[in-house]
Amino acid sequence: MNDTRFRKSSSCPDLTTVPPLGLDAEALESDFRHYYTNTLGRDRNCRLTHYAYEALALVIRDRLMERWTHTRYAYEDSDCKRTHYLSLEFLMGRTLGNAVLNLDLGDELTKTLSNICLEMEELVDIEPDAGLGNGGLGRLAACFLDSCATLQLPVQGYGIRYEYGMFRQHIVNGYQVEEPDHWLETDNCWEIKRPEYRQRVKFSGSSESYIDATGKKRMRWVNTRDVLATPYDLPIPGYRNGTVNTLRLWKATATDEFDLEEFNSGDYTGSVAAKNEAEKITMVLYPNDSSENGKELRLRQQYFLASASLQDVLDKWIVTKGTDLSQFAEKNCFQLNDTHPSCAVAELMRLLMDEQGLDWEEAWEITCTTMAYTNHTLLPEALEKWPVALFQQLLPRLLEIIYEINARFLKQVAERWPGDMERQRRMSLIEEGPEPQVRMAYLAIVGSFSVNGVAELHSKLLREGLFRDFYEFWPEKFNNKTNGVTQRRWLAYANPKLSHLISDKIGSAWATDLGQLSRLKPFSEDHAFQQQWQQVKHYNKQRLAELVREDCGVDFNPQALFDVQVKRIHEYKRQLLNILHVIHLYDRIKRGDDQSWTPRCVLFGGKAAPGYVMAKLIIKLINNVATLVNNDASIGHKLKVAFLPNYRVSAMEMICAGTDLSEQISTAGKEASGTGNMKFMLNGALTIGTLDGANIEIREETGAENFFLFGLTAEETEKRRQHYNPDAVIADNEDLTRVMQLLQCGHFNQFEGGIFEPIIQAIRSPYDPWLVAADFADYVVAQRQAAGIYQDQSQWTRMSILNTAAAGKFSTDRTMQEYNKHIWTLPQIPAHPVS
Ligand code: 26Q
Numbered sequence: 001m002n003d004t005r006f007r008k009s010s011s012c013p014d015l016t017t018v019p020p021l022g023l024d025a026e027a028l029e030s031d032f033r034h035y036y037t038n039t040l041g042r043d044r045n046c047r048l049t050h051y052a053y054e055a056l057a058l059v060i061r062d063r064l065m066e067r068w069t070h071t072r073y074a075y076e077d078s079d080c081k082r083t084h085y086l087s088l089e090f091l092m093g094r095t096l097g098n099a100v101l102n103l104d105l106g107d108e109l110t111k112t113l114s115n116i117c118l119e120m121e122e123l124v125d126i127e128p129d130a131g132l133g134n135g136g137l138g139r140l141a142a143c144f145l146d147s148c149a150t151l152q153l154p155v156q157g158y159g160i161r162y163e164y165g166m167f168r169q170h171i172v173n174g175y176q177v178e179e180p181d182h183w184l185e186t187d188n189c190w191e192i193k194r195p196e197y198r199q200r201v202k203f204s205g206s207s208e209s210y211i212d213a214t215g216k217k218r219m220r221w222v223n224t225r226d227v228l229a230t231p232y233d234l235p236i237p238g239y240r241n242g243t244v245n246t247l248r249l250w251k252a253t254a255t256d257e258f259d260l261e262e263f264n265s266g267d268y269t270g271s272v273a274a275k276n277e278a279e280k281i282t283m284v285l286y287p288n289d290s291s292e293n294g295k296e297l298r299l300r301q302q303y304f305l306a307s308a309s310l311q312d313v314l315d316k317w318i319v320t321k322g323t324d325l326s327q328f329a330e331k332n333c334f335q336l337n338d339t340h341p342s343c344a345v346a347e348l349m350r351l352l353m354d355e356q357g358l359d360w361e362e363a364w365e366i367t368c369t370t371m372a373y374t375n376h377t378l379l380p381e382a383l384e385k386w387p388v389a390l391f392q393q394l395l396p397r398l399l400e401i402i403y404e405i406n407a408r409f410l411k412q413v414a415e416r417w418p419g420d421m422e423r424q425r426r427m428s429l430i431e432e433g434p435e436p437q438v439r440m441a442y443l444a445i446v447g448s449f450s451v452n453g454v455a456e457l458h459s460k461l462l463r464e465g466l467f468r469d470f471y472e473f474w475p476e477k478f479n480n481k482t483n484g485v486t487q488r489r490w491l492a493y494a495n496p497k498l499s500h501l502i503s504d505k506i507g508s509a510w511a512t513d514l515g516q517l518s519r520l521k522p523f524s525e526d527h528a529f530q531q532q533w534q535q536v537k538h539y540n541k542q543r544l545a546e547l548v549r550e551d552c553g554v555d556f557n558p559q560a561l562f563d564v565q566v567k568r569i570h571e572y573k574r575q576l577l578n579i580l581h582v583i584h585l586y587d588r589i590k591r592g593d594d595q596s597w598t599p600r601c602v603l604f605g606g607k608a609a610p611g612y613v614m615a616k617l618i619i620k621l622i623n624n625v626a627t628l629v630n631n632d633a634s635i636g637h638k639l640k641v642a643f644l645p646n647y648r649v650s651a652m653e654m655i656c657a658g659t660d661l662s663e664q665i666s667t668a669g670k671e672a673s674g675t676g677n678m679k680f681m682l683n684g685a686l687t688i689g690t691l692d693g694a695n696i697e698i699r700e701e702t703g704a705e706n707f708f709l710f711g712l713t714a715e716e717t718e719k720r721r722q723h724y725n726p727d728a729v730i731a732d733n734e735d736l737t738r739v740m741q742l743l744q745c746g747h748f749n750q751f752e753g754g755i756f757e758p759i760i761q762a763i764r765s766p767y768d769p770w771l772v773a774a775d776f777a778d779y780v781v782a783q784r785q786a787a788g789i790y791q792d793q794s795q796w797t798r799m800s801i802l803n804t805a806a807a808g809k810f811s812t813d814r815t816m817q818e819y820n821k822h823i824w825t826l827p828q829i830p831a832h833p834v835s
Pocket of ligand 1: 137140289290291292340376377483671672674675
């Protein structure tokens, strides 16, 4: 915004006091008509439901807006401590349905809509998903925001407003094909642009020293190429409590200098190109869910987010309190969602020293008492590193600061372990070698007062493995915060039928106190309740079957066992093990080994990173197996297989409600937590899984007898890799031998010779890190046990009820309370009342 004139007098009236809006059906309808006609300019000839969606969204947005302002005022007036959740990803999904739920407008709105012959389901479906994330880490951030608003915690999300979100996935001839997701094409009424809070972010140039007015030597970053960051705010409503928190997303634009340059130099096309360069930063989400090393644009994104967000927080401080920063650390906390925003450690140092004139010690004290880091991975290859040369070129002043942090840190290490040069080399923020690299996780650990993993096992493995040296140095920094999911979206919204059944039995307090679900336990044996539970599940399976029919052209019979694995496609998640089991079932039916068979529908869904060749080949294998199985008349209803294209938040809302068996089958020690496992459990699915991530805690809560466990433990996998002979494992197991024969003879690729060779090789490799063959036999046993129990519907239903009843721990409300108790220490601040 270029026009920065203020209104005449500071004592002019507050323009934000407006009478509260009605929440009854009548008020909603009259506002709807107003927006439809006067704002959107539609008339009686318009038949597009799209405009009905837009009008309704504006009606709901108004109700959010008044609560939003009142929440901000409450936080400002209380002058409370705040947390800033920095994340490159927020996988929000759709806003409308969730807002209606949290504002408690459902019943009145149903009346309104039936009056004007519209249906909520139809309108809700028009909204595109906000797919600003890859998977677990991004969706976790979204669930955290929901819980913080519900708990009335002053937490603000900071992220990037990607023009293109996660790609749309099509399946063509069994292969994944990616299509750009231009989700902002139709304008997004949920965001409010706030040009008045624009920031300037520096890139390139160089660092120089100078003597300031007081005679002090200081550093400055000069000859930079700046990019503007414009914030767009999204409302985050709490559950029926008047609170609306904020997610602030930054968009990159070129500075005015570009226009000036253009004017002066006459290089019109050149300056437009430079403009593009700036705007490219927020153009597209990187579709990898493990770090992809070295891409300059990705580092630009990371620094852009960190710098704009920190400047935003500092500016707000200075505007309201002046330049005394001595209380800053008491009032602010930055939670780093993985290492992606970890430039923030060095950037805060730079802002405090170069811009605010603090000396190193003061700045460091503030930095390492405000930063906290959450790790989300156990794969050593996924730990982010950036070439020093790239840092030097793009962020020269930051690299200087990182070197200084490292020098001071290694000095401490040397004092603690004198002469242990090997340890200094291991712990250095700089990895030496032909191409030296900055180790971002180590920067995050050194600069933070808290380092947490996302499930008990994960946190333990961080302490003992990946971050062992750092744990020895600073044991007090390390802690666990087991993940969760928000029950508002993942039960109340996604599964209204089950929600009502539960509330009829135990009341509705579970919506904000998920532990209440344990009161369902006594009813697990109640025959009448079991029947009702089954009816709800059956209804949800019918809906899921419809989706599968529409999107895959495959017929799922709701009587069958619905066996589901939806998540990113990754070798460590072992979709391959699942499809090998499917092939085994196919083989059994073909051999006539199908007495007292349990009919089964196996659903897969998930995206592969576009450059991940093996993951894409696994998708192709699943699709080829599906085609053969589904078109074989002799298989019939006994087995169906489908790959659902374009798995996303709104698809999971349907899927989790209609699932019987949840596949959580990662190689033990590789999945940090998993959160899909929690969504399924909450909705009454049973889990078949390894002792990995949060599965362990899920099994603890629900009881071993209500969980289908199989496979090596994390410890056993470590040992097993030392002397692993998959050929012998295969030869030793008739089932696996036959499965491998089917694969190897080209049964699933009749006219596509040899395409699955890399998969066969991977399974047979003694270096297969995922130990697919090693866990096969035990997996088949557990699957057979599940199929057997499914035949006793009363027993299955009892176990299903017990799983939901035990899901209380896995609410992000609990997770956020733990973050707050041990890391953030924020007060709960009720919003000012609207009326
Ligand atoms: C990094 C650098 C460059 C490009 C991409 C990336 C990148 C992007 C996304 C790296 C990782 C991710 C996402 C990771 C993720 O989703 N991890 C999952 O986090 C969940 C929430 O804690 C856990 O439940 C899962 O176990 C974990 O895999």
